[in-house]
Amino acid sequence: MKITDLFFFRRTGVILLSVVSICGVFYLNNKIKVDFLDAKIKNEKQYNYVNNVFNQKMEENAETSSISTKMKEYFQLKPTLVQTTKSQSQFDYLAREKEALSHIIFDSVEKDTSVTYTLLIIISSHVNNRNRRDRIRESWGSIFNWVTVEKYLLVFVVARTSDAKPMIEIADEARIRRDILYLDIFEDFYLLTKKVIVGLTWAKSNVKFKALLKGDDDTFVNIDNIIQFIKINDIIDGYFGNTIYKAKVRKFGRYQVSKKEFKKDIYETYCSGGGFILTNSSVYKMTKLFDLNKIFRIDDAFVGEIAYQAEIPVRGIKGFYMYNNNCKYQKDVMVSHPALIIGCNDFLLKKSLIDNGKLPRDLTLEKQSCYDEKVVCKIEINK
Numbered sequence: 001m002k003i004t005d006l007f008f009f010r011r012t013g014v015i016l017l018s019v020v021s022i023c024g025v026f027y028l029n030n031k032i033k034v035d036f037l038d039a040k041i042k043n044e045k046q047y048n049y050v051n052n053v054f055n056q057k058m059e060e061n062a063e064t065s066s067i068s069t070k071m072k073e074y075f076q077l078k079p080t081l082v083q084t085t086k087s088q089s090q091f092d093y094l095a096r097e098k099e100a101l102s103h104i105i106f107d108s109v110e111k112d113t114s115v116t117y118t119l120l121i122i123i124s125s126h127v128n129n130r131n132r133r134d135r136i137r138e139s140w141g142s143i144f145n146w147v148t149v150e151k152y153l154l155v156f157v158v159a160r161t162s163d164a165k166p167m168i169e170i171a172d173e174a175r176i177r178r179d180i181l182y183l184d185i186f187e188d189f190y191l192l193t194k195k196v197i198v199g200l201t202w203a204k205s206n207v208k209f210k211a212l213l214k215g216d217d218d219t220f221v222n223i224d225n226i227i228q229f230i231k232i233n234d235i236i237d238g239y240f241g242n243t244i245y246k247a248k249v250r251k252f253g254r255y256q257v258s259k260k261e262f263k264k265d266i267y268e269t270y271c272s273g274g275g276f277i278l279t280n281s282s283v284y285k286m287t288k289l290f291d292l293n294k295i296f297r298i299d300d301a302f303v304g305e306i307a308y309q310a311e312i313p314v315r316g317i318k319g320f321y322m323y324n325n326n327c328k329y330q331k332d333v334m335v336s337h338p339a340l341i342i343g344c345n346d347f348l349l350k351k352s353l354i355d356n357g358k359l360p361r362d363l364t365l366e367k368q369s370c371y372d373e374k375v376v377c378k379i380e381i382n383k
Helices: 003-039 044-062 067-077 090-101 130-138 164-177 189-206 223-232 280-287 299-309 342-355 363-367
Strands: 104-107 117-124 152-160 180-186 209-216 239-244 270-279 314-316
Touching (some): 090 189, 117 223, 130 152, 130 164, 152 164, 152 189, 164 180, 180 189, 189 209, 189 299, 209 223, 209 280, 223 270, 270 299, 270 314
Parallel strands (some): 152 180, 239 314
Antiparallel strands (some): 104 180, 209 270, 239 270
16 A cells, blocks of 8 residues: 555545534534524523534534643633732623623523522532432432422533533433533533632522522532521621631642642632532622632632632531541531432431431431441541
């Protein structure tokens, strides 16, 4: 075989891959357009934005760059942290808020704008984790499992990938479930901070609420206990959870943060990102300091830094069991992590429902402290 033949086959292969990629994105674009129109998720202005986003994605795929390369480019091209100052003009604040909201591809959340929710629950979820979202909806996210009469709203914040299938599926899920906020941000551990910023900014701009719980899709939440805490603690500025004090900024490994991103060697006190509570006033103050172009990659430590700058006190409270690897039940539980195992989630829910009277007493279950009775039943409060 001649060298010229090899070059010919190589060029032909690249052209075919480009054509397939472009056709796939055209199909994705048209499929999501139909879904949006059928569900009437957004108005014409937002629909036009979606159209532009996916047309841009088509052009990116035509360049035949790999997703890993795109992710590196995406992160490196964004300016990293320069300390956010408190003296930002009103114009700059509104511009930053508009930029954050512009990353919302669609908002399918069904909400009542005439009421003030006692609790707004914002759950960060990977777009591929449909099973986790369904488990939450059917267990602790269901209004039928709690005795409270207070209003609460559950919202899942998901981002996008380069694959067409998850993007089609999330559009279908959003149309049916009406609880999805879908962002034009890549799903990546190091971009979780951006999801938090957009999620909290959306909350401030679209929902009336007394308090907000930010959590992850691998946690268990006792809504009765959280609402009771909110009602008892009538605090204007508050940031509550499992507190982390004087954590060192790591320079290597998964949690590494460079000096360019964050100049300090010690993080300000912050709450574990698996679940924490912010009052309405705190969310408003913090969103004024958010800037998508001035972040660092550890989302929970970033929230703590912004809370510090906004002069919001951080309070460690009981009920946030963030290292509950043995799935131990505590009557005062508000958030327990991890709860990935279906049996663990069900165990914590049943114990909670017995305590709040939604289920009849079960003496056998009441004697069981942990989901797995074979392990030493204990909880590590801090790590």
